[in-house]
Amino acid sequence: MIRILLADDHALVRRGVRLILEQEPDLCVVAEAADGAEAVAALRAHQVDLAILDIAMPVMTGLQAAREIARHREPPRVLMLSMHDNEQYFFQALKAGASGYVLKSVADEDLLDAVRATMRGDAFVYPGAMGSLARDYLDRLRRGERVPDTVLTSREDQVLKLVAEGRTSKEIAEDLTISLRTVERHRENILAKLGMRDRTQLTRYAIRAGLIEP
Amino acid sequence: MIRILLADDHALVRRGVRLILEQEPDLCVVAEAADGAEAVAALRAHQVDLAILDIAMPVMTGLQAAREIARHREPPRVLMLSMHDNEQYFFQALKAGASGYVLKSVADEDLLDAVRATMRGDAFVYPGAMGSLARDYLDRLRRGERVPDTVLTSREDQVLKLVAEGRTSKEIAEDLTISLRTVERHRENILAKLGMRDRTQLTRYAIRAGLIEP
DNA sequence: CGACGAATGGGGAGCGCCACCCATTTCGAG
């Protein structure tokens, strides 16, 4: 019997996925959560074998929750649920310690396959239409190549979130109690790392990355 | 027997909502669609009493599909499914001829209630946590007051889309072969109408409105 | 017809954003 924690901010989606999962006799959803913080809390209250986390959730995103969960003594497996076939997400899920990455656009059989593959201990699972960048990445991993780490630092993530929310550099500097120049420095580094040129692209990226809600 | 068309770009969500609906003996999902264009096409092929449309879909959004459907001779009822409790969406759904507006964050019973209320011919339905602005709006409608039309013009929509994609005013002016000053004029009007102050907020709005993908 | 909104265009002021240059401190990995 596989005990599952299901986290998604939309009750309707949660209910639907639960019905899909519980059509299988050996799968049982023992807890639900509407955001990342609830998910982490639920893990303390319930014995869970597998956590299925939506990426885009308020309060704490699925990615943040996965990082938190990975620090436990006996962490459950983690399957990330995502809206879009986005490579940045995929990389971050990988780094956050997830065992799989499933798109909401896949069929229900693919979700069930991913659940079983993950519980068997298979390597990183990504069923359905796999993006070419993601496939390249997994191929290179299997060949033992190391890949450049393009992910932002935690401070840059923090600044990016505020930028994408529409705050000005001055406001961000006051929030973080650092100099205006340092905020602008972080912004420059973020733009350069992501190959972008202005705030609007950062906003869309932050939404894709689950840092903010649309 | 109520025959339902279900349109959502995520197969997993579609499957889940279908399971919720078909727990009721008198509800039957006779067709599914992954975008607005498919939904409109499916209506020609099937006899449908109720169309449940997700707002955010590729190719053609649920709002565009609803406007299209409203032009039919005997249009089915339309229930909009939305991710967020956003007033702009709500207004647009109303104008597009929808009979109801249901948040994905509501419980499954609320969805079923909305389906039945809509089929009974009840006025605009909005179960669950209703935003204060939306409630005001419906109250004023019931009292017969007329409300100001805050929706953007088609030209403004066009400019907004390009702004949200990160194009500069100069680039937009070249695209639309109009003056730089006219583009800036449109931008000012858009910001004023929506009560926003910069491009990042416009980007998030455009994503919520389904004008662009994240 | 007259009024109003939509679309078009212009000038100017102020500030935020982004790109380029420079630096120091701290901390962890090799």
Added chain:
DNA sequence: CTCGAAATGGGTGGCGCTCCCCATTCGTCG
């Protein structure tokens, strides 16, 4: 211990964005 990466801070210049002012030409609706 040394080297690099992360975080901190400074200066300068150009251009984009936003907010004021102004205008004309169309439609449409009462």
